Amino acid sequence: MTIREMKEALDAKFLYGEELADLDAQFVFSADMMSDVLAYCGKCSVLITGLCNPQVVRTAEMLDIVCIIFVRGKLPDENMLALARGKSIAVLATDHYMFTTCGILYEHGLRGGA
Amino acid sequence: MSEQLTFTYTIDGDDFTRAGEASSSVKNKLKMLGVSSDAIRKVAIAMYEGEINMVIHAEGGTISVSVSDDAVTMVLADRGPGIPDIDKAMQEGYSTAREDVRSLGFGAGMGLPNMKRFTDEMQIDTVIGEGTTITMKVYL
Numbered sequence: 706m707t708i709r710e711m712k713e714a715l716d717a718k719f720l721y722g723e724e725l726a727d728l729d730a731q732f733v734f735s736a737d738m739m740s741d742v743l744a745y746c747g748k749c750s751v752l753i754t755g756l757c758n759p760q761v762v763r764t765a766e767m768l769d770i771v772c773i774i775f776v777r778g779k780l781p782d783e784n785m786l787a788l789a790r791g792k793s794i795a796v797l798a799t800d801h802y803m804f805t806t807c808g809i810l811y812e813h814g815l816r817g818g819a
Numbered sequence: 820m821s822e823q824l825t826f827t828y829t830i831d832g833d834d835f836t837r838a839g840e841a842s843s844s845v846k847n848k849l850k851m852l853g854v855s856s857d858a859i860r861k862v863a864i865a866m867y868e869g870e871i872n873m874v875i876h877a878e879g880g881t882i883s884v885s886v887s888d889d890a891v892t893m894v895l896a897d898r899g900p901g902i903p904d905i906d907k908a909m910q911e912g913y914s915t916a917r918e919d920v921r922s923l924g925f926g927a928g929m930g931l932p933n934m935k936r937f938t939d940e941m942q943i944d945t946v947i948g949e950g951t952t953i954t955m956k957v958y959l
């Protein structure tokens with residue numbers, strides 16, 4: 706599924722990275738605790754989270770995540786978006802809750818990594 | 820690269836938003852040196868966990884990273900409170916992090932076990948009241 710397709714399925718908006726919209730992903734990880742992400746993300750290249758601070762982008766960077774999806778209408782600040790831009794990590798925001806976000810992407814064929 | 824390269828960083832213990840800058844810099848440097856992406860990932864995860872720990876548990880410190888032909892060696896030294904019981908601290912889920920740290924997405928008690936999991940060697944030297952030095956190696 707491409708980032709663009711995820712955006713559409715989730716009624717999400719691009720906060721950064723429309724130019725990355727054609728990147729394809731198969732495996733997704735979701736968590737609010739960054740150490741859990743670091744431990745278990747494995748081959749996942751998309752991160753769904755309800756946590757919103759610069760360490761989310763840093764964590765994504767360490768793991769070569771290509772897209773972060775913020776749920777529950779969380780909006781990263783300019784500092785976070787600048788970090789994401791610097792690392793070419795696409796950022797989507799959706800109003801759906803975590804469970805619904807995961808469910809929609811699962812229905813579209815995306816899977817967890819481990 | 821036949822000679823050893825060393826990078827050193829000072830970690831500011833008061834600035835959570837900047838934590839991870841050193842790990843990010845090391846990740847870029849290793850990429851430029853042509854280190855395998857598998858090894859870079861291990862170094863990045865282990866160093867980032869250690870860097871975060873220095874900020875949330877130990878008021879900052881210094882990190883030095885050296886790269887030789889056969890390994891990346893990270894030495895993280897702080898002047899924090901020390902770790903009273905290393906065996907306990909190494910257990911998954913054990914954390915003394917305060918609630919405000921948890922609300923920032925850390926304090927799951929996974930950092931030290933992650934550092935162990937993603938490195939080939941890890942040693943913790945700690946003195947209560949004086950500080951902690953963690954040395955980690957990832958083989959190339």
Ligand SMILES: Nc1ncnc2c1ncn2[C@@H]1O[C@H](COP(=O)(O)OP(=O)(O)OP(=O)(O)O)[C@@H](O)[C@H]1O
Nearest residue numbers: 740872876877908914915925926927928929930931
């Ligand atoms: N540099 C340090 N100085 C003093 N104490 C430390 C240091 N690093 C870790 N500790 C202690 O060891 C415990 C376990 O560390 P660990 O990194 O595994 O978990 P955490 O930092 O609490 O949570 P997480 O890493 O999941 O965000 C910490 O809660 C803290 O008590």
Ligand SMILES: [Mg+2]
Nearest residue numbers: 868872930931
């Ligand atoms: Mg930790």
